[in-house]
Amino acid sequence: xxxxxxxxxxxxxxxxxxxxxxxxxxxxxxxxxxxxxxxxxxxxxxxxxxxxxxxxxxxxxxxxxxxxxxxxxxxxxxxxxxxxxxxxxxxxxxxxxxxxxxxxxxxxxxxxxxxxxxxxxxxxxxxxxxxxxxxxxxxxxxxxxxxxxxxxxxxxxxxxxxxxxxxxxxxxxxxxxxxxxxxxxxxxxxxxxxxxxxxxxxxxxxxxxxxxxxxxxxxxxxxxxxxxxxxxxxxxxxxxxxxxxxxxxxxxxxxxxxxxxxxxxxxxxxxxxxxxxxxxxxxxxxxxxxxxxxxxxxxxxxxxxxxxxxxxxxxxxxxxxxxxxxxxxxxxxxxxxxxxxxxxxxxxxxxxxxxxxxxxxxxxxxxxxxxxxxxxxxxxxxxxxxxx
Amino acid sequence: xxxxxxxxxxxxxxxxxxxxxxxxxxxxxxxxxxxxxxxxxxxxxxxxxxxxxxxxxxxxxxxxxxxxxxxxxxxxxxxxxxxxxxxxxxxxxxxxxxxxxxxxxxxxxxxxxxxxxxxxxxxxxxxxxxxxxxxxxxxxxxxxxxxxxxxxxxxxxxxxxxxxxxxxxxxxxxxxxxxxxxxxxxxxxxxxxxxxxxxxxxxxxxxxxxxxxxxxxxxxxxxxxxxxxxxxxxxxxxxxxxxxxxxxxxxxxxxxxxxxxxxxxxx
Numbered sequence: 001x002x003x004x005x006x007x008x009x010x011x012x013x014x015x016x017x018x019x020x021x022x023x024x025x026x027x028x029x030x031x032x033x034x035x036x037x038x039x040x041x042x043x044x045x046x047x048x049x050x051x052x053x054x055x056x057x058x059x060x061x062x063x064x065x066x067x068x069x070x071x072x073x074x075x076x077x078x079x080x081x082x083x084x085x086x087x088x089x090x091x092x093x094x095x096x097x098x099x100x101x102x103x104x105x106x107x108x109x110x111x112x113x114x115x116x117x118x119x120x121x122x123x124x125x126x127x128x129x130x131x132x133x134x135x136x137x138x139x140x141x142x143x144x145x146x147x148x149x150x151x152x153x154x155x156x157x158x159x160x161x162x163x164x165x166x167x168x169x170x171x172x173x174x175x176x177x178x179x180x181x182x183x184x185x186x187x188x189x190x191x192x193x194x195x196x197x198x199x200x201x202x203x204x205x206x207x208x209x210x211x212x213x214x215x216x217x218x219x220x221x222x223x224x225x226x227x228x229x230x231x232x233x234x235x236x237x238x239x240x241x242x243x244x245x246x247x248x249x250x251x252x253x254x255x256x257x258x259x260x261x262x263x264x265x266x267x268x269x270x271x272x273x274x275x276x277x278x279x280x281x282x283x284x285x286x287x288x289x290x291x292x293x294x295x296x297x298x299x300x301x302x303x304x305x306x307x308x309x310x311x312x313x314x315x316x317x318x319x320x321x322x323x324x325x326x327x328x329x330x331x332x333x334x335x336x337x338x339x340x341x342x343x344x345x346x347x348x349x350x351x352x353x354x355x356x357x358x359x360x361x362x363x364x365x366x367x368x369x370x371x372x373x374x375x376x377x378x379x380x381x382x383x384x385x386x387x388x
Numbered sequence: 389x390x391x392x393x394x395x396x397x398x399x400x401x402x403x404x405x406x407x408x409x410x411x412x413x414x415x416x417x418x419x420x421x422x423x424x425x426x427x428x429x430x431x432x433x434x435x436x437x438x439x440x441x442x443x444x445x446x447x448x449x450x451x452x453x454x455x456x457x458x459x460x461x462x463x464x465x466x467x468x469x470x471x472x473x474x475x476x477x478x479x480x481x482x483x484x485x486x487x488x489x490x491x492x493x494x495x496x497x498x499x500x501x502x503x504x505x506x507x508x509x510x511x512x513x514x515x516x517x518x519x520x521x522x523x524x525x526x527x528x529x530x531x532x533x534x535x536x537x538x539x540x541x542x543x544x545x546x547x548x549x550x551x552x553x554x555x556x557x558x559x560x561x562x563x564x565x566x567x568x569x570x571x572x573x574x575x576x577x578x579x580x581x582x583x584x585x586x587x588x589x590x591x592x593x594x595x596x597x598x599x600x601x602x603x604x605x606x607x608x609x610x611x612x613x614x615x616x617x618x619x620x621x622x623x624x625x626x627x628x629x630x631x632x633x634x635x636x637x638x639x640x641x642x643x644x645x646x647x648x649x650x651x652x653x654x655x
Contacts, residue, residue: 012409146553237634
């Protein structure tokens with residue numbers, strides 16, 4: 001009979017580090033897991049069976065690699081970016097990448113479809129076939145915000161579906177000080193015997209101090225010193241990271257201020273982009289040609305297409321018509337000549353007909369028409385428009 | 389008056405969590421360092437791991453007198469070593485305590501509530517934090533860690549105390565502070581000192597024969613090896629990983645800084 005058992009292990013420091021990463025981020029976080037996988041076979045003999053074999057698979061997670069942002073190594077179609085994976089794991093042997101993780105707030109402990117697809121695609125790419133996915137889901141337990149919870153599970157593909165595996169947190173466990181003996185055995189012969197006296201010096205450096213205790217204490221002290229040195233290096237690097245982040249924030253603020261300043265200068269020098277620029281030459285030409293038609297000198301029309309008289313340009317632009325617009329001057333002179341000859345002919349006709357065509361057209365216009373507009377209509381209908 | 393909320397900086401939270409997760413067989417405790425502002429919000433920006441002189445598996449609290457002595461010593465040591473008061477321009481002091489509940493519910497026991505009430509007699513703004521860990525749901529194969537914050541008030545009936553919930557927010561603090569780092573690496577040192585003290589006490593018993601002494605030496609070696617394997621080793625690993633991560637961040641941040649300097653110069 002065979003029995004399969006999988007265990008996932010990580011230290012409290014790795015779990016703490018994962019929690020720390022998520023607490024410092026507003027969004028979900030993701031990353032890869034590095035560790036090793038150990039398989040063991042145990043034979044177990046029981047009263048009922050002599051061939052009970054236990055296959056134990058232990059996955060030890062040693063560290064996690066943080067991804068700067070989510071979806072960094074896969075796209076929206078859950079396809080893995082091999083280049084990105086290689087970049088992330090450049091300092092590690094790809095065989096040591098044993099899984100990936102995701103942390104998402106206020107959600108259930110279930111793999112989403114997207115996570116399942118990413119996992120399958122990662123399995124195809126990475127050499128370690130029994131890849132694990134760890135899901136961490138922090139949430140609030142009470143509405144007051146006094147109590148918070150983090151749940152965590154490992155998921156592994158077992159050929160037909162994903163199964164969840166309990167994560168075991170490695171810790172000190174029982175440092176059982178009850179293991180110390182406070183009393184000796186009640187055998188005085190043991191203390192006096194030649195065997196003990198002869199070999200005692202191999203264990204004791206002086207009368208009372210044990211060599212083994214000295215050696216392990218020295219090794220532990222050396223380890224603590226090494227840890228202190230590592231701590232000092234980490235502290236320096238933390239301060240440097242902090243300083244660089246502060247410098248970057250300052251630079252971004254300075255750039256933003258500079259850009260705003262430049263934008264303000266640009267807007268004061270030129271007119272606002274929303275207002276159309278006035279063609280002063282055209283305005284002067286229209287004024288010269290149609291002095292009694294101020295509505296022609298507007299750039300603003302109503303929705304129905306009528307000129308808005310309130311915004312008609314009435315300013316003198318100081319344009320010297322003979323030098324800047326000589327054609328307008330020529331035309332104006334021609335217009336005056338034509339008008340004079342037309343007036344003479346109409347006087348002759350009116351004497352014959354009695355009522356002019358102009359007056360008939362006048363009566364056809366609306367009663368509410370402004371007298372200025374009436375004149376404008378007359379002017380326009382006299383074919384005064386320049387021909388270009 | 390009760391505290392309105394607790395703001396615990398994430399690097400201080402990390403130290404508490406590491407300490408709580410260091411052992412599933414006994415409760416651990418420590419002190420919270422920080423200040424209380426005018427809105428009655430307690431700001432905790434570091435913690436001190438406490439060494440327990442009388443270890444019991446199921447109890448962790450110390451008497452108010454011991455707490456007061458420990459707090460004074462902690463504050464003196466803390467301010468002397470770190471000169472935090474000078475650096476921040478604000479007085480810093482012990483503002484609360486935390487302890488762990490391995491394999492048990494996060495809610496404070498009646499003893500915890502009574503202990504908290506006694507601490508509050510010395511300082512009404514004193515808060516208690518509890519970290520519950522090593523909780524496992526065998527059915528769903530889910531592990532769980534919880535943390536809560538509380539104070540104590542006199543119950544309406546009788547002379548007992550009851551807990552009141554205090555909202556707790558973990559405030560992001562991406563870079564780990566010097567004080568928190570030093571507190572984190574204090575844990576293996578404290579464990580080693582506790583073990584050495586226990587061993588010396590037993591080894592000093594005069595009536596022990598050589599075989600017993602050799603046995604006790606082996607127990608000491610075994611226990612120290614357990615500490616190195618379960619605590620010092622993983623902690624050293626984490627420090628090295630953090631250093632590596634910071635080195636990569638420094639390279640990326642320096643590139644970003646140079647790019648921004650060029651952008652500013654071009655404007």
